[in-house]
Amino acid sequence: MKRVAKVRHLFVTHVPETLEDGVVYVAMDLGTVVHRCCCGCGLEVVTPLSPTDWSLTYDGESISLNPSIGNWSFPCRSHYWIENNEVSWAEDWSVWRIEAARRWDQRVKRWHYGAGHESPAANRPKGEARSDDDDQAESRLPEGGPSDHE
């Protein structure tokens, strides 16, 4: 499978039965935009144009679609932006997000399951240097726990 880095747009009155890779079909009359998934899997992505769905920007030379296109229901689960006919992949961003969510989940679980006999504050060695990042994360944890009342 070959990823598409750049698309070209085609204004159409009806969406053709067979779509071409790397072509974004803009059917203004139907208020819809159709293209084949830019990851190369060949699945058809329909992005309806409406105030609650997608909006299309055409600057006379290229198109942009907003918001990003997230094909969560496809096996490829690809996520990208089409901006000025260029495809930006969101994978780095989503990997970071998934990682952050996983870590946060672990923190919550640790706090939840350990709440009876220990608290996050008690786990932290006194005087340990903490980064700003840690401070932000800690401040979102619920305060309290038996060992806080001394």
Ligand SMILES: [Zn+2]
């Ligand atoms: Zn795909």
